[in-house]
Amino acid sequence: xxxxxxxxxxxxxxxxxxxxxxxxxxxxxxxxxxxxxxxxxxxxxxxxxxxxxxxxxxxxxxxxxxxxxxxxxxxxxxxxxxxxxxxxxxxxxxxxxxxxxxxxxxxxxxxxxxxxxxxxxxxxxxxxxxxxxxxxxxxxxxxxxxxxxxxxxxxxxxxxxxxxxxxxxxxxxxxxxxxxxxxxxxxxxxxxxxxxxxxxxxxxxxxxxxxxxxxxxxxxxxxxxxxxxxxxxxxxxxxxxxxxxxxxxxxxxxxxxxxxxxxxxxxxxxxxxxxxxxxxxxxxxxxxxxxxxxxxxxxxxxxxxxxxxxxxxxxxxxxxxxxxxxxxxxxxxxxxxxxxxxxxxxxxxxxxxxxxxxxxxxxxxxxxxxxxxxxxxxxxxxxxxxxxxxxxxxxxxxxxxxxxxxxxxxxxxxxxxxxxxxxxxxxxxxxxxxxxxxxxxxxxxxxxxxxxxxxxxxxxxxxxxxxxxxxxxxxxxxxxxxxxxxxxxxxxxxxxxxxxxxxxxxxxxxxxxxxxxxxxxxxxxxxxxxxxxxxxxxxxxxxxxxxx
DNA sequence: TGAAGTTTAA
Numbered sequence: 001x002x003x004x005x006x007x008x009x010x011x012x013x014x015x016x017x018x019x020x021x022x023x024x025x026x027x028x029x030x031x032x033x034x035x036x037x038x039x040x041x042x043x044x045x046x047x048x049x050x051x052x053x054x055x056x057x058x059x060x061x062x063x064x065x066x067x068x069x070x071x072x073x074x075x076x077x078x079x080x081x082x083x084x085x086x087x088x089x090x091x092x093x094x095x096x097x098x099x100x101x102x103x104x105x106x107x108x109x110x111x112x113x114x115x116x117x118x119x120x121x122x123x124x125x126x127x128x129x130x131x132x133x134x135x136x137x138x139x140x141x142x143x144x145x146x147x148x149x150x151x152x153x154x155x156x157x158x159x160x161x162x163x164x165x166x167x168x169x170x171x172x173x174x175x176x177x178x179x180x181x182x183x184x185x186x187x188x189x190x191x192x193x194x195x196x197x198x199x200x201x202x203x204x205x206x207x208x209x210x211x212x213x214x215x216x217x218x219x220x221x222x223x224x225x226x227x228x229x230x231x232x233x234x235x236x237x238x239x240x241x242x243x244x245x246x247x248x249x250x251x252x253x254x255x256x257x258x259x260x261x262x263x264x265x266x267x268x269x270x271x272x273x274x275x276x277x278x279x280x281x282x283x284x285x286x287x288x289x290x291x292x293x294x295x296x297x298x299x300x301x302x303x304x305x306x307x308x309x310x311x312x313x314x315x316x317x318x319x320x321x322x323x324x325x326x327x328x329x330x331x332x333x334x335x336x337x338x339x340x341x342x343x344x345x346x347x348x349x350x351x352x353x354x355x356x357x358x359x360x361x362x363x364x365x366x367x368x369x370x371x372x373x374x375x376x377x378x379x380x381x382x383x384x385x386x387x388x389x390x391x392x393x394x395x396x397x398x399x400x401x402x403x404x405x406x407x408x409x410x411x412x413x414x415x416x417x418x419x420x421x422x423x424x425x426x427x428x429x430x431x432x433x434x435x436x437x438x439x440x441x442x443x444x445x446x447x448x449x450x451x452x453x454x455x456x457x458x459x460x461x462x463x464x465x466x467x468x469x470x471x472x473x474x475x476x477x478x479x480x481x482x483x484x485x486x487x488x489x490x491x492x493x494x495x496x497x498x499x500x501x502x503x504x505x506x507x508x509x510x511x512x513x514x515x516x517x518x519x520x521x522x523x524x525x526x527x528x529x530x531x532x533x534x535x536x537x538x539x540x541x542x543x544x545x546x547x548x
Numbered sequence: 549t550g551a552a553g554t555t556t557a558a
Contacts, residue, residue, distance in 0.1 A: 209550070243551095244550060245550075248549090271551045273551090274551045278551070281552095304551095305552080309552045312552095313553080339552085339553090340553080341553045345552080348554065374554095376554040377553080378554085379553095380554050409554090410555080411554055412554085413555085418556065445556080446556050447556090448556095449556045450556065479556090484557085517558095
């Protein structure tokens with residue numbers, strides 16, 4: 001009756017079914033509970049391949065409160081009525097890709113090295129195709145060991161001709177960068193260069209952006225200077241990639257210095273100026289932004305709708321709607337018409353500033369201009385309606401999007417789910433994430449964050465765990481904000497042991513803990529007299545500090 | 549993601 005299953009256990013997650021009582025034990029990073037299958041929300045599915053064992057429930061110390069019983073029952077009733085199967089039947093054409101599933105099942109076992117992944121995959125008998133590679137890489141883009149092991153395995157397949165798939169190589173470069181495996185990433189690029197014909201500007205853009213994202217400015221700039229060693233032209237497009245990645249990571253000063261030092265060698269285009277303009281606008285440096293407009297004109301470029309929209313956004317960030325409108329008037333006088341992007345910025349900022357009535361006038365003005373809304377515009381409108389507490393209207397709008405041929409995206413779902421959680425309409429929130437599971441939109445941390453928060457607030461530990469397990473299964477990793485929320489939320493729920501686990505994981509990942517979070521945890525441990533854990537946390541902080 | 553806009557939250 002011992003717990004089982006090496007690989008899954010190593011990942012500190014397992015689900016065990018007792019065939020007699022049909023109870024399911026869920027264990028996730030020290031969280032543990034025993035549930036009846038009917039308690040599982042409809043969107044939560046245990047993989048069929050998981051082994052079955054009888055096990056006692058000594059670890060279970062969680063209780064689902066009565067409110068969530070009603071939630072679970074309602075989801076369940078729909079399930080009993082065939083709700084889920086109806087949804088599935090109605091889907092236009094669900095592509096069942098057996099090969100993707102077969103490989104995913106192997107990759108999910110979370111091996112300790114790419115070589116082990118490669119070995120395990122040798123047992124698979126699937127045919128390598130471009131679509132298979134893309135699907136797997138997309139699915140495991142948070143897990144470089146699985147992705148890289150899979151890629152090496154593909155490379156060994158006799159039918160695989162690596163020159164056919166430069167984009168897949170670029171994806172692999174990006175995954176290594178995203179997971180901060182920078183040395184491996186550079187080695188891999190070298191390897192691509194040796195094979196020949198695989199390294200392009202789009203490859204190097206991934207490298208530059210990932211270095212910038214990790215605030216390794218020097219490496220980003222060096223990558224640009226050394227482009228020609230890899231056979232990539234050091235032209236204006238390459239310069240713009242570097243400038244943009246520096247600006248997007250909020251280092252516009254560094255971008256300006258690069259720009260000035262390169263100006264004599266590479267002639268900038270209008271985009272170069274707009275990139276810098278955007279950098280200054282985001283940094284709320286309006287004087288510098290205006291200076292860029294002037295330089296742009298001196299250089300012989302006329303500011304375009306993107307330039308004006310950037311300035312409008314800068315004023316909107318400062319809630320200076322008067323000046324935003326003045327720019328709007330100025331661009332019109334220049335014969336430059338605002339686009340749906342311009343209107344989205346204005347509407348969204350008005351909503352954020354609680355000027356709801358004015359915000360809701362924007363769609364009217366926009367249609368007068370003959371400008372058609374898109375998904376992002378709808379998302380902002382939904383956000384504004386939610387901010388005003390008009391959830392029913394927001395939901396109606398969401399339904400209308402389908403009808404109007406403007407497909408909702410993951411942000412649409414996340415916005416509504418978040419609002420439902422804020423207004424304690426948890427049943428609607430869970431209904432929506434169920435619906436999302438049946439749509440092409442993929443949830444991310446931002447989708448789950450408000451749900452996890454709600455579970456903490458209501459002390460719904462079982463539901464919290466369903467969600468965490470679900471995220472784990474989908475390879476959605478926690479971000480700093482979510483770690484902080486979980487550590488604090490579990491602390492307040494007297495789940496100190498679990499709170500410590502998330503705290504530990506966060507610190508080991510190199511995420512700095514806020515003093516507030518640390519103190520809350522330490523105070524909790526002190527109050528409960530759990531001195532061992534308190535000492536461990538202290539040690540952890542010392543280690544983290546010395547590493548920095 | 550990538551010359552402009554949309555989701556969490558301290």
